[in-house]
Amino acid sequence: xxxxxxxxxxxxxxxxxxxxxxxxxxxxxxxxxxxxxxxxxxxxxxxxxxxxxxxxxxxxxxxxxxxxxxxxxxxxxxxxxxxxxxxxxxxxxxxxxxxxxxxxxxxxxxxxxxxxxxxxxxxxxxxxxxxxxxxxxxxxxxxxxxxxxxxxxxxxxxxxxxxxxxxxxxxxxxxxxxxxxxxxxxxxxxxxxxxxxxxxxxxxxxxxxxxxxxxxxxxxxxxxxxxxxxxxxxxxxxxxxxxxxxxxxxxxxxxxxxxxxxxxx
Amino acid sequence: xxxxxxxxxxxxxxxxxxxxxxxxxxxxxxxxxxxxxxxxxxxxxxxxxxxxxxxxxxxxxxxxxxxxxxxxxxxxxxxxxxxxxxxxxxxxxxxxxxxxxxxxxxxxxxxxxxxxxxxxxxxxxxxxxxxxxxxxxxxxxxxxxxxxxxxxxxxxxxxxxxxxxxxxxxxxxxxxxxxxxxxxxxxxxxxxxxxxxxxxxxxxxxxxxxxxxxxxxxxxxxxxxxxxxxxxxxxxxxxxxxxxxxxxxxxxxxxxxxxxxxxxx
Numbered sequence: 001x002x003x004x005x006x007x008x009x010x011x012x013x014x015x016x017x018x019x020x021x022x023x024x025x026x027x028x029x030x031x032x033x034x035x036x037x038x039x040x041x042x043x044x045x046x047x048x049x050x051x052x053x054x055x056x057x058x059x060x061x062x063x064x065x066x067x068x069x070x071x072x073x074x075x076x077x078x079x080x081x082x083x084x085x086x087x088x089x090x091x092x093x094x095x096x097x098x099x100x101x102x103x104x105x106x107x108x109x110x111x112x113x114x115x116x117x118x119x120x121x122x123x124x125x126x127x128x129x130x131x132x133x134x135x136x137x138x139x140x141x142x143x144x145x146x147x148x149x150x151x152x153x154x155x156x157x158x159x160x161x162x163x164x165x166x167x168x169x170x171x172x173x174x175x176x177x178x179x180x181x182x183x184x185x186x187x188x189x190x191x192x193x194x195x196x197x198x199x200x201x202x203x204x205x206x207x208x209x210x211x212x213x214x215x216x217x218x219x220x221x222x223x224x225x226x227x228x229x230x231x232x233x234x235x236x237x238x239x240x241x242x243x244x245x246x247x248x249x250x251x252x253x254x255x256x257x258x259x260x261x262x263x264x265x
Numbered sequence: 266x267x268x269x270x271x272x273x274x275x276x277x278x279x280x281x282x283x284x285x286x287x288x289x290x291x292x293x294x295x296x297x298x299x300x301x302x303x304x305x306x307x308x309x310x311x312x313x314x315x316x317x318x319x320x321x322x323x324x325x326x327x328x329x330x331x332x333x334x335x336x337x338x339x340x341x342x343x344x345x346x347x348x349x350x351x352x353x354x355x356x357x358x359x360x361x362x363x364x365x366x367x368x369x370x371x372x373x374x375x376x377x378x379x380x381x382x383x384x385x386x387x388x389x390x391x392x393x394x395x396x397x398x399x400x401x402x403x404x405x406x407x408x409x410x411x412x413x414x415x416x417x418x419x420x421x422x423x424x425x426x427x428x429x430x431x432x433x434x435x436x437x438x439x440x441x442x443x444x445x446x447x448x449x450x451x452x453x454x455x456x457x458x459x460x461x462x463x464x465x466x467x468x469x470x471x472x473x474x475x476x477x478x479x480x481x482x483x484x485x486x487x488x489x490x491x492x493x494x495x496x497x498x499x500x501x502x503x504x505x506x507x508x509x510x511x512x513x514x515x516x517x518x519x520x521x522x523x524x525x526x527x528x529x530x
Contacts, residue, residue, distance in 0.1 A: 138505030169506045240403030241434045252514040
């Protein structure tokens with residue numbers, strides 16, 4: 001269904017704009033993704049938005065998105081650049097904005113055998129870090145991201161943007177720690193944490209498969225009881241004055257070590 | 266000199282608050298850093314602010330900062346939590362705010378032999394990435410960060426915050442590409458770039474010393490002529506749908522590979 005909206009006070013514009021706030025995302029089960037690159041990555045994964053907003057772009061990727069939406073009977077809304085800017089909250093609006101159904105994979109549906117690496121984040125507070133970790137997960141062929149405790153919303157505009165489309169290629173699961181540990185211990189898998197207190201260098205162990213890489217909160221790191229649950233606690237060399245890396249950076253350095261070990265066979 | 270300020274309209278409060286904007290930082294040659302952790306890291310490096318604002322904190326690290334400022338004859342200003350919030354632009358003010366003289370090291374003053382790894386960033390646009398790269402540089406024992414072309418201001422509040430104090434432990438240099446290349450080629454050093462077009466895996470080469478790790482702009486990567494100047498062009502494995510990593514993540518994965526090679530000797 002194709003239609004046009006040109007009024008700022010149109011209720012649909014207001015509704016979509018409200019999805020920039022977590023409470024409305026939660027209530028509707030919807031979130032916003034912006035830009036040809038991210039929406040195209042989603043389309044290539046077979047994921048189309050519930051609603052597609054554009055401002056008459058003639059870019060071939062926009063045309064491909066519109067065609068895919070029309071073929072699927074989706075809702076395509078042509079609007080003005082000003083209204084697109086209003087929806088996206090940015091001065092320079094993207095060519096397209098999509099409204100997607102949120103995508104949470106329950107713990108019990110995960111197939112742990114499908115990947116060697118899984119990333120588990122605990123109380124991650126920064127949406128940019130969360131999106132960046134999804135992007136890294138995609139790069140290392142991770143199975144998905146499991147969010148423990150009070151993590152920031154993975155469907156925030158900032159997280160979606162930082163993920164650069166990996167939000168659509170990585171599965172995302174929310175779980176309580178106890179439920180995660182019970183699920184983990186019911187099958188194969190090694191839980192690996194990084195800790196300032198660890199004695200072992202991160203390049204020393206031979207990691208098993210699948211690996212669950214546990215990343216702690218940006219400011220506090222992992223709670224002690226979570227560290228105690230880990231099968232391996234390792235540390236990265238820190239030669240300078242600082243005692244920690246950015247959470248997304250630490251995750252990537254560990255994840256590439258795991259990947260490099262798998263590549264060596 | 267210790268003094269008290271309790272008025273929001275005090276000219277000094279306005280002046281310090283203006284340092285949140287680049288044009289005022291540039292005009293004054295000053296920048297703001299916030300929080301006990303970052304200011305203490307600076308103090309431990311022997312760097313004190315020109316002015317220290319606090320709101321009567323009794324934290325031992327605040328007392329140590331105030332004592333160091335007083336011993337050095339520095340300007341210590343006690344103010345209210347509200348005014349500290351106004352200066353820092355955040356609802357929850359930090360315990361201390363310091364105003365520092367900016368710290369740029371001219372290219373010709375760099376001692377390339379003092380470190381095995383140097384990081385060179387080209388047209389980096391995100392202040393969080395810049396600060397995170399400084400933090401990673403500190404961790405891998407880099408000599409410093411060299412900013413090429415139109416990089417974001419390293420002294421922005423967001424960059425300083427993301428650096429977690431590494432702004433005070435890493436040297437920062439701004440240079441034009443031509444000047445940098447001339448300086449680089451006048452001494453030992455290997456220029457290493459990452460590129461989607463590279464054929465060599467990043468773990469394959471044996472890297473020389475010192476290594477200059479060249480990081481490109483977040484959206485465009487490196488210009489072709491810059492890639493052509495590199496002694497080595499390498500790529501990281503990317504198993505997923507995406508074709509690139511976050512710039513700070515890619516820098517860290519490469520920097521830890523360089524460090525790991527040095528550690529193996």
